[in-house]
Amino acid sequence: MSLLELKHIYKIYGELHALDDVSMKVEKGEWVSIMGPSGSGKSTMMNIIGCMDKPSKGEVLLDGVDISKESSKNLTTVRRDKIGLIFQQFHLVNYLTAVENVMLAQYYHSIPDEKEAMEALERVGLADRARHLPSQLSGGEQQRVCVARALINYPEIILADEPTGNLDEANEEIVVDLFHKLHDEGTTLIVVTHDPEVAEVAQKTIVLRNGRVVKEVVNQNFTGKIHFSEEGTHVTKTDLKSEEEIKAEESK
């Protein structure tokens, strides 16, 4: 049984099909990238996987349980217990220190434990910056606090939305290395990105366009390491539908 399975998901806003018959599977411990240009439906997909939105049609099976019809209250509970979120804009509470920001996730999950929060910061290499406010941290450091916050409650899935979107190359590498470490520890990672270099380091890349999955690419030479300015890695395409097929369907 897959950890996460999307079955024929639609998200429709009036005339607009933000997601149009999307199906995918994520296995436990897998590192998956969701890639696509702006407006391809990446964020909508992330919202649905992250239990922040519900599909118009279709099933979302998390640990075999369909959560697509759950109430907002239950979705909050699922999100709290099973999903760790990382955002492009970091979204740290600016009046709380780094360690307090990590403890915030513990507070809404169970009981805040400063020792455990410090350990999480240590894992992301920020133990010495624990008492700093977000405004006193660099972008990369803020994102690492965000990773520590996502990890603190031992979620089944880490869901990252453009985690390197606001980072320079050096910090981008640090964050991707961190993901590699988490993956090695058995964490399931879903990274939503429009950056091919970040997407291609994953085990599997799902490419979205106009709300549809146009490609599912398995990286056979998966190392989890980012390689800047290299022309692609060795991949095997397992196309679900080619772009031509989609265009042909749309024209019908």
Added chain:
Amino acid sequence: MFFRMIKGTLLRQWKKMLMIAFTIALGASLAAAMLSVMFDVGDKVNQELKTYGANITVVPKSASVLNELYEVEDGEGTGAYLREDELGKIKTIFWAFNIVDYAPFLKVSGELDDGSVITVVGSWFNHHMELPTGEQLDAGIASLRSWWEIQSGEWLDEQSNEDAEIAMIGSALAKKLNLSAGDSIHVKGSTGEKNFRIIGVFDAGGEEDDQIFAPLNTVQALEDLDGCIDSIEVSALTTPDNELAERAAKDPSSLTVAQYEIWYCTAYASSICYQIQEVITDSVASPVRQVADSEGAIMEKTQLLMILITILSLIGAALGICNLVTASVMERSSEIGLMKAIGAQNGAISGLVLTEIFITAIFGGIIGFFAGFGFAQIIGHTVFGSAIALRPVVIPIVAILVILVTLAGSIPAIRMLLRLRPAEVLHGGH
């Protein structure tokens, strides 16, 4: 963690919180001022009106019947009298502390040397009493008729001129007889005669201007009516009549036991009258309607005005809070969205925001209460010339009003907070 977040928000948004506290302080101060004045205004208005005379008259029962049948005033000439020795009992009734002043009256006819007949009224001027309760009291017309204008001489001082044949004369009679302060007037009654030395000439603006007022015992001696009086005027602090008081005034026996207790233990003019009748033998006490009614009307209107000002100020405060709290929640939408995203339920976030607002409200409410009490003193000194007492009941009422106004003002912000979807504030909807 909860309090770290509260502290963080309060410190980070101190300007906004200060504005909220200021808005609440304004509303609370007006409410505290108006309520303090409202609760005290009854006594203040009553005291003001008491300077315009008595509001209860007591006459013998038979005189009251004749009065109703033939409109004979005060039972004069009916041969029915009240007992002077029972006057002290008026200060022993349940509402004794509400009895501000009272004076007995005995009207007799006296003959002057020229054969003309005048009315001589015996009364207390500043009579000193030692009550059975141990209390001491100075009562009489010196304070009950404080509006009399002394045209010459001075008020008769009964205490330093005991048993002296002294009197005060009405301005019209003084003019007619060409008398002034220091002159004497010889008055002959049916059983005695007195040579009154005139202490003062007064202008009352009524029938008293044709009368002579003298100490009660000297007038009783003119007609051999020792210990007799024919009416008592009482000035009492009363509560405006309501339907219960009106029913009770007609027939107290028509009330249920519970209603009777409420009526008896409320300072209605009718219940004070009833209690006076209980202690003065064969008497009928009745409110002077005009005074009692005007007291009620003035008080009701004043209190209505106070309530309206309080309500309007609280509505204003609620609107102000509503704007400020909504702005604060909008400003923090990404923070609130994040909390929801990492697992905070709506209740937890609402609790956090409400706690922040209520801490601010407590701060604003306390400042507002004391400022309001200060405003009340300004109103008291400006309007009534005296301080407004701090009624303990105002504190819980203001506290409840602050809570209600804060809650009401927070409702739109809380509704917005509940509707806020993390997906929309943390990144685009689609």
